[in-house]
Amino acid sequence: xxxxxxxxxxxxxxxxxxxxxxxxxxxxxxxxxxxxxxxxxxxxxxxxxxxxxxxxxxxxxxxxxxxxxxxxxxxxxxxxxxxxxxxxxxxxxxxxxxxxxxxxxxxxxxxxxxxxxxxxxxxxxxxxxxxxxxxxxxxxxxxxxxxxxxxxxxxxxxxxxxxxxxxxxxxxxxxxxxxxxxxxxxxxxxxxxxxxxxxxxxxxxxxxxxxxxxxxxxxxxxxxxxxxxxxxxxxxxxxxxxxxxxxxxxxxxxxxxxxxxxxxxxxxxxxxxxxxxxxxxxxxxxxxxxxxxxxxxxxxxxxxxxxxxxxxxxxxxxxxxxxxxxxxxxx
Amino acid sequence: xxxxxxxxxxxxxxxxxxxxxxxxxxxxxxxxxxxxxxxxxxxxxxxxxxxxxxxxxxxxxxxxxxxxxxxxxxxxxxxxxxxxxxxxxxxxxxxxxxxxxxxxxxxxxxxxxxxxxxxxxxxxxxxxxxxxxxxxxxxxxxxxxxxxxxxxxxxxxxxxxxxxxxxxxxxxxxxxxxxxxxxxxxxxxxxxxxxxxxxxxxxxxxxxxxxxxxxxxxxxxxxxxxxxxxxxxxxxxxxxxxxxxxxxxxxxxxxxxxxxxxxxxxxxxxxxxxxxxxxxxxxxxxxxxxxxxxxxxxxxxxxxxxxxxxxxxxxxxxxxxxxxxxxxxxx
DNA sequence: ATGAAAGCGCTAACAG
DNA sequence: CTGTTAGCGCTTTCAT
Numbered sequence: 301x302x303x304x305x306x307x308x309x310x311x312x313x314x315x316x317x318x319x320x321x322x323x324x325x326x327x328x329x330x331x332x333x334x335x336x337x338x339x340x341x342x343x344x345x346x347x348x349x350x351x352x353x354x355x356x357x358x359x360x361x362x363x364x365x366x367x368x369x370x371x372x373x374x375x376x377x378x379x380x381x382x383x384x385x386x387x388x389x390x391x392x393x394x395x396x397x398x399x400x401x402x403x404x405x406x407x408x409x410x411x412x413x414x415x416x417x418x419x420x421x422x423x424x425x426x427x428x429x430x431x432x433x434x435x436x437x438x439x440x441x442x443x444x445x446x447x448x449x450x451x452x453x454x455x456x457x458x459x460x461x462x463x464x465x466x467x468x469x470x471x472x473x474x475x476x477x478x479x480x481x482x483x484x485x486x487x488x489x490x491x492x493x494x495x496x497x498x499x500x501x502x503x504x505x506x507x508x509x510x511x512x513x514x515x516x517x518x519x520x521x522x523x524x525x526x527x528x529x530x531x532x533x534x535x536x537x538x539x540x541x542x543x544x545x546x547x548x549x550x551x552x553x554x555x556x557x558x559x560x561x562x563x564x565x566x567x568x569x570x571x572x573x574x575x576x577x578x579x580x581x582x583x584x585x586x587x588x589x590x591x592x593x594x595x596x597x598x599x600x601x602x603x604x605x606x607x608x609x610x611x612x613x614x615x616x617x618x619x620x621x622x623x624x625x626x627x628x629x630x631x
Numbered sequence: 632x633x634x635x636x637x638x639x640x641x642x643x644x645x646x647x648x649x650x651x652x653x654x655x656x657x658x659x660x661x662x663x664x665x666x667x668x669x670x671x672x673x674x675x676x677x678x679x680x681x682x683x684x685x686x687x688x689x690x691x692x693x694x695x696x697x698x699x700x701x702x703x704x705x706x707x708x709x710x711x712x713x714x715x716x717x718x719x720x721x722x723x724x725x726x727x728x729x730x731x732x733x734x735x736x737x738x739x740x741x742x743x744x745x746x747x748x749x750x751x752x753x754x755x756x757x758x759x760x761x762x763x764x765x766x767x768x769x770x771x772x773x774x775x776x777x778x779x780x781x782x783x784x785x786x787x788x789x790x791x792x793x794x795x796x797x798x799x800x801x802x803x804x805x806x807x808x809x810x811x812x813x814x815x816x817x818x819x820x821x822x823x824x825x826x827x828x829x830x831x832x833x834x835x836x837x838x839x840x841x842x843x844x845x846x847x848x849x850x851x852x853x854x855x856x857x858x859x860x861x862x863x864x865x866x867x868x869x870x871x872x873x874x875x876x877x878x879x880x881x882x883x884x885x886x887x888x889x890x891x892x893x894x895x896x897x898x899x900x901x902x903x904x905x906x907x908x909x910x911x912x913x914x915x916x917x918x919x920x921x922x923x924x925x926x927x928x929x930x931x932x933x934x935x936x937x938x939x940x941x942x943x944x945x946x947x948x949x950x951x952x953x954x955x956x957x958x959x960x961x962x
Numbered sequence: 963a964t965g966a967a968a969g970c971g972c973t974a975a976c977a978g
Numbered sequence: 979c980t981g982t983t984a985g986c987g988c989t990t991t992c993a994t
Binding site for chain 2: 376382392397399439552556559
Binding site: 302304305306316317320321324348349351352353354355356357 | 970971972973974
């Protein structure tokens, strides 16, 4: 039914091997025969069967992008959506396809999804089941971590400067004259939440400002939870004049709560978010946010993985990307 | 290196065939041997190699999701992002992986991405190069269209009720007392834009209201273009009191323009969008929008494709989903 | 109920 | 520079 390498070989009057070579190692074929093969291939609308090729080369040019289930589906999370896009773009540029899935689907006996499909490598974004990680690692399947880090292991990881980003945000608010600054600590996965929270506390302290624990909220990282929390907070007489939120979604919730309470942003309440995701410019006033370079993060993750797939060595095992505060109307 | 079916056969003391059968046709294997094989497989951490399987069955349980380039990357477009998620979920539920790509990548000689990878079927979202479509169709590769329709062909398509949705939106504004209603016609792809524009005009007419052509804008479907356009519109003395926008992105732009001009939404300007995408609840006041059932759209597209892959027949070749106006604060 | 053999379409030694 | 041979790991007739 489908045209195979053999059909092309017949028409071009040569062996399968030569046809194969014209596609894989064009340099090793005489110009004349190469042309003949190419013409035959075109005439027959031949295109090499990647499955058959994968069968023998043991590589199928597909990688998996596994996102921590709480951030799934990808769409819902503007941050990881951006990372995914960058991964996808870099992968496609190198001839790789990307199979996306959630950590839950993977964990549910469907490690098979990874194993069966025989992806060449895997990118884990966000929290990760270490068992699966080591499983893959043991099987020699290259793995790259995004926004996570398994200490003590030699697994490649790409993260951003959580601490420095938070510091910039807090100092910015202080420079704007704020002294009572609260924090919305959305429950992202521990690794991230903890660093941002600690950075907040330490920076406040270092700048000589007290941290009022009544205004440090640990809440689910949803817009709804943020709206509820901030609405209640705004009813307090000595409420903060500024709020640092550990992601954009909760920051948007904070802005909405303030607007609904009839307050002005940033005059009555300044808000800063984290991630620099697409929602920053949807809300009005637009959200000041610590921008993580998600494009670079995804690109680097994919590029590193592909290098490993090619047997090349990785220069940096742990990469930390700079985070940069982008000031907009909300502060 | 990797454990194969043969290793399992040895350990279980049977032939490869029997091992294969325990996984594919468990009913055709004696309970006792089945157990023995299963135990051996588990012990060896065996998992069938999908590539080898694909090689012989000629199916690799991967489908492609091709999005019209102008809507790419998926992230950027909250509408198609939602469709993609639903496609992905339904596919995964059925053991299929999804390879996403843009129509541009596909068109650029890289039809191969589809051909080489030998996906079992393809979903095209938005505008489509008909040549590629017919190419695939000719090769017997099942295809499903989302938000598009090739008239006169027998290609399965899933769309939503553009006309009815628009009608609901316009009537809603009229019911709210608006008489001077403008329209922001973002340049989506022709098929969609035209229907929504025509529906707007016809509904206004039918309701006995004049369409002031000065306030029917055909603009790029971006937030920026919408902000520019609406900012200028608001400077007109006899400006509309309401605006129907043919997608949410431009509607958000309209709201932002009004707020920046110091106007109140919806009191000074009511805004209605189209799509019911995630941005509706990010902006404040939240956006009234014609909700397209993207979840169902994606699910149906994937389900239909998979049915075709299984050789089953499709009940409905052309499906039109109902659209429903969701009223929020912006009107 | 099970096994032997053939083959899916391709690449990779190894010769020539 | 080109061809021959031997698989990659699995499913599928066809026997038994």
